[in-house]
Amino acid sequence: QGFVALSSKIWVCYNTANAFHFTPISIASPPPLTDNYPSSTLAFFESSQATYGGIISAEANSIKISFLSLAQGFGLSGGPGSIWNVKKSMQLENTPRKLIFIPGTEYVLIYESDDAKQGKWKSRLKILDVSKEIELWREEIKEDDNILCMTLMNWTALGSNQVGGEGLFAVGIGRSADMKKSLRSSTGEIRIYKYKIATGVGGPGREVGVTGRVQLLHKTDIDEPITAMQYWPTGATYNTGLGGVGERLVVAAKDNLRIYELGSKKVLMKCEKRGFPYCIRLLSISTPSLTGPNAAAGNSGSSSLVGSTLGNANNAMFMDNLRIVAGDLSDSFTFLLFKRSENVFITLADDTIPRWLTTHVLVDQDTVVGADKFGNIFVLRLPEEASSPSRIASYSMHTSSINAPGASLGGFKLEVMSQTYIGDTVTSMWKGKLKPGVDVVMYGTMMGALGVLVPFTSKSDVDFFSNFEMMMRANVGNLCGRDHISWRSYYFPVKDVVDGDLCEFYHHLSANDRVRIAAELEKRKPEDIMAKLEAMRNYVV
Numbered sequence: 001q002g003f004v005a006l007s008s009k010i011w012v013c014y015n016t017a018n019a020f021h022f023t024p025i026s027i028a029s030p031p032p033l034t035d036n037y038p039s040s041t042l043a044f045f046e047s048s049q050a051t052y053g054g055i056i057s058a059e060a061n062s063i064k065i066s067f068l069s070l071a072q073g074f075g076l077s078g079g080p081g082s083i084w085n086v087k088k089s090m091q092l093e094n095t096p097r098k099l100i101f102i103p104g105t106e107y108v109l110i111y112e113s114d115d116a117k118q119g120k121w122k123s124r125l126k127i128l129d130v131s132k133e134i135e136l137w138r139e140e141i142k143e144d145d146n147i148l149c150m151t152l153m154n155w156t157a158l159g160s161n162q163v164g165g166e167g168l169f170a171v172g173i174g175r176s177a178d179m180k181k182s183l184r185s186s187t188g189e190i191r192i193y194k195y196k197i198a199t200g201v202g203g204p205g206r207e208v209g210v211t212g213r214v215q216l217l218h219k220t221d222i223d224e225p226i227t228a229m230q231y232w233p234t235g236a237t238y239n240t241g242l243g244g245v246g247e248r249l250v251v252a253a254k255d256n257l258r259i260y261e262l263g264s265k266k267v268l269m270k271c272e273k274r275g276f277p278y279c280i281r282l283l284s285i286s287t288p289s290l291t292g293p294n295a296a297a298g299n300s301g302s303s304s305l306v307g308s309t310l311g312n313a314n315n316a317m318f319m320d321n322l323r324i325v326a327g328d329l330s331d332s333f334t335f336l337l338f339k340r341s342e343n344v345f346i347t348l349a350d351d352t353i354p355r356w357l358t359t360h361v362l363v364d365q366d367t368v369v370g371a372d373k374f375g376n377i378f379v380l381r382l383p384e385e386a387s388s389p390s391r392i393a394s395y396s397m398h399t400s401s402i403n404a405p406g407a408s409l410g411g412f413k414l415e416v417m418s419q420t421y422i423g424d425t426v427t428s429m430w431k432g433k434l435k436p437g438v439d440v441v442m443y444g445t446m447m448g449a450l451g452v453l454v455p456f457t458s459k460s461d462v463d464f465f466s467n468f469e470m471m472m473r474a475n476v477g478n479l480c481g482r483d484h485i486s487w488r489s490y491y492f493p494v495k496d497v498v499d500g501d502l503c504e505f506y507h508h509l510s511a512n513d514r515v516r517i518a519a520e521l522e523k524r525k526p527e528d529i530m531a532k533l534e535a536m537r538n539y540v541v
Contacts, residue, residue: 090133094122100152104165105197106131111147111171121146125171127195127214137214145189146174153192153231154247166196168217168262170249172226188222188253190229190260190267220266224253228283232259232322250324250338252280257326257345259338271338273345282327282357286365321392323348325368327357333368333414335382337392348386349412353492361429361441367417369441369453371426376491377443377453378419386412418496421488424449434540454500454539464522464532465498471517472502475509503533 002014012023094112101108108128116122123141128134141147153168173189195214232248249260249267255276260267322338324345332351339346355378360370366382385391424445431441434452441453456462473484484502488494506514506529514526521529 088130088133090128090130094124097147098150100150100169102127102152102197107136107197109150109152109169111150113146116143120144123147123173125150139214139216141173144176148172148174148188148226149228151229151231151249153249154233166194168247169193169195170229170231172229172251174225174227186225188225190220190222190226190249190251192217192219192262192267218265218267220260222253224256226251227254227279227281228252230283230285230324232285250283250285250322252283252326254279255328256280257324257336271343271345273336276326276334277328277331277354279329280326281329282325282333282360282370284325284360284362284368286323286325286362323365325360325362327360327370330354330356332357333360333370333380335386335414349382349414351380351414358426359429359443361431363431363439363441369429369431371429371443373425374491375423375425376419376421377426377497378492379417380414381417383412383415416495419492420494420497420499421490421492422451423487423490435538437539440539452540454536461532465503465536468506468517468521468529468532469498469503471521472505475513475517476502476505500536506530506533 002012005011005013014021014023092110092112094114096110096112099108099110106129108130110126110128111123112126113121113123120143122143123146125137125139125141125147126135127137129136149172151170153170169192171191171193173191175187175189193214194217229252230250232250247262248270249262251258251260255274255278257273257276257280258269259271261270262268322340324336324338326334326336328334332353332355334350335348337346337348338344355370355372355376356374358371358373360368362368363379366384366387367379368381369377369379371377422445424447426443426445428444429441430443431439433439434442438455438457440455443451443453445451456465476484478484484499485494488497488499506517509517511526514529518524518526518529
């Protein structure tokens, strides 16, 4: 049983598993990818044959119908008690490995790859319209080649009567990639594509989709498979006629880190750093000279710097002091500095633990959140001394003789700010705002779970939830009888992470236990603790 609450969204309130849930739902056919539809003024449950398990709501002069799946707990993708909804869903032919939203549109660039037959890969590129759930463009890749990475490059918006733009994207390929063999047995290829997208030409409501389609500008053979790449924005305006000539890419060719520049017929290597332990699989770039939204970019091949405009005062500094975060497949992260004036890579610091990485996201220019294949999530930070402006300015050609990734100038090592074990392999991460307020880090796992890391904004919240978690550990048992802190420290001791799942279990305790815990916790009431938990949930929904 449940009831409906109306605000700027429709909320379904219900009890399940001895807990009360207050969950937003998505209405049928809202404006594409937005929640900016009018507030509902009237809503009721309807169980007729035509709308069984649905909610009918009145909004301004329109009527909306939301269908609820009783089998999944009011239509929630995670089942009863879940806070997530599936807004759009598209069936793909193969496993999606990477997707990037194209700025100014509702289109995504995606590549898929799977085992075709006899150990060979089958890969393809696509552009999808997620609002209409249709495919706009595709390109099949030769059967024994495998797409390993891609990144959007410079982007230029179209005129005022058109929504969209034009630009480039780069694709990294492993050639003759046998699934049963190591990457050492294959070579690589970098492809540069040009595309133009325009919607709403001639006024709202008239859409033309992808105009001019997608054009392959050129291919470049590489001696190693291209395992990761990042676009390095130069701050210059994209010139359609030149086809992006002069733009740069930071590329990982297996265990080598390189800088490539786009030419008219191929990409040209400008700098190289050899000797990483095994294979660079993750890349991000940032600059010490910038702060705010332009200070960091990248998450396994995508870049939030696409289309950004750098100030003239910072542009020269940005181009000369490019900071790179390289994640080796089996040896954790290394922070490097590329000095363009001297065309040299300088290692700033690396990790003390050989972590087997799966994904990452930059929090700021000095901090990275990462995950490994054993189910650990951790936050690493570059020491302040290693990243000080005076030290960065002092780095020069003669100090870069220590060129191996395992050795850093001054012997700096990355600091572990926090870490925990979640029991599932994290496959992707994203940093941003789900609601107005602080940035959060959202992650997805191999088993299909979604989770959010929410930063504490005050010392009082840190003290409260740390003490609350400690009390919950003492009052909540588990089926196998294992100590909670021992499980969260399965590989490494848990550090500065509060278990939100454990704290949320407070709702499942008996009334007497809730009153006792609240009384022991700064002589509070159960309502105060529930309000604190609800405030943390409000960062997400």
